[in-house]
Amino acid sequence: MTIQNSATKMTEDTTVPSGGSVAFTFVAELAQEVSKGRVELPSFPDVAVRVRKVLADEDVSNDQIARVVSSDAGLAARVFTLANSAAMNRGGRTVTDLKSAVNRIGHNNVRTAAVSFAIAQLRRAAELRHIAKELEQLWHEATMVAALAHALASRTRGINVDESMLAGLLHNVGKIYILARANKHATFLKEPAALAQVLRDWHANVGKAIIDNWGFPEHIAEAVGEHENIDRTVGHPDVTDILTVAVMMSGFVGHETDLELNMQGVKAFWRLGLDNEKCVHVLKDCADEIALLRTALGD
Numbered sequence: 001m002t003i004q005n006s007a008t009k010m011t012e013d014t015t016v017p018s019g020g021s022v023a024f025t026f027v028a029e030l031a032q033e034v035s036k037g038r039v040e041l042p043s044f045p046d047v048a049v050r051v052r053k054v055l056a057d058e059d060v061s062n063d064q065i066a067r068v069v070s071s072d073a074g075l076a077a078r079v080f081t082l083a084n085s086a087a088m089n090r091g092g093r094t095v096t097d098l099k100s101a102v103n104r105i106g107h108n109n110v111r112t113a114a115v116s117f118a119i120a121q122l123r124r125a126a127e128l129r130h131i132a133k134e135l136e137q138l139w140h141e142a143t144m145v146a147a148l149a150h151a152l153a154s155r156t157r158g159i160n161v162d163e164s165m166l167a168g169l170l171h172n173v174g175k176i177y178i179l180a181r182a183n184k185h186a187t188f189l190k191e192p193a194a195l196a197q198v199l200r201d202w203h204a205n206v207g208k209a210i211i212d213n214w215g216f217p218e219h220i221a222e223a224v225g226e227h228e229n230i231d232r233t234v235g236h237p238d239v240t241d242i243l244t245v246a247v248m249m250s251g252f253v254g255h256e257t258d259l260e261l262n263m264q265g266v267k268a269f270w271r272l273g274l275d276n277e278k279c280v281h282v283l284k285d286c287a288d289e290i291a292l293l294r295t296a297l298g299d
Helices: 003-013 020-035 046-055 062-069 073-083 098-123 126-153 161-170 173-182 192-214 218-226 239-250 256-262 267-271 276-285 287-297
Strands: none
Touching: 020 173, 020 192, 046 062, 046 073, 046 098, 062 073, 062 098, 073 098, 073 287, 098 126, 098 161, 098 173, 126 161, 126 173, 126 239, 126 276, 126 287, 161 218, 161 239, 173 192, 192 218, 218 239, 239 256, 239 267, 239 276, 256 276, 276 287
16 A cells, blocks of 8 residues: 555544644644655654665665664664574574674564664654653553564464564554654644544554655555454454554553453454463563563663
């Protein structure tokens, strides 16, 4: 689905929020930005943009990627942290050069490291200090979903683990964009009910448009755009199913007994062969694995 189609779908699927003319104006501007492809997070570091561009070339070498990553010490540190984390370093051998780190984690996890680094910079941006608390909460949610997606995919045959983690990290990027844009509309920020409705109704399609704009793989963008569609029908389990389940499970950490009732009717659980017992196992018995991975992602 193209960015233009994403905008059309947003217009078709979304009701105009309560909150009067201010909310209507905000939604109209949001739709226009998406339709024109102007969906870029503010304060996005140049190095993250360069990483995106270099990874758009399927034939790019690890040497070329390492050179781009090495241009920023913060991003390089994030790549090393991920490469030497327990999740990626099963053999226990620490890598100390970037080419080896890139080789170990693969291109999708370089994307993940770049996104993690970029959002960390965004959360510290002076222009967004008024919504710093909200951005921090969204980041905590993103790392939890990413780690859960990694744990689920690593236990599911035929699912790409790295793509699942990346989709998890990006699943609420639309909310980050909407909050950042709303930050420029002080009056709209004072309409919490209207803002909450826009976040709820628009974030998935805005997130998909952002990921399309970044040139990330189409199925990752599709996962972000479709993960809240619990009636979605496909022939086989995929990254979208992993993301749907990870997002749902993240809401029941600490009260896992309530998950069984809420998972009823969600087809993704069935396609992945997950029952309540297996989900509780991931939430409880894999807690250390999930915590370590969240730390590696920068939480």
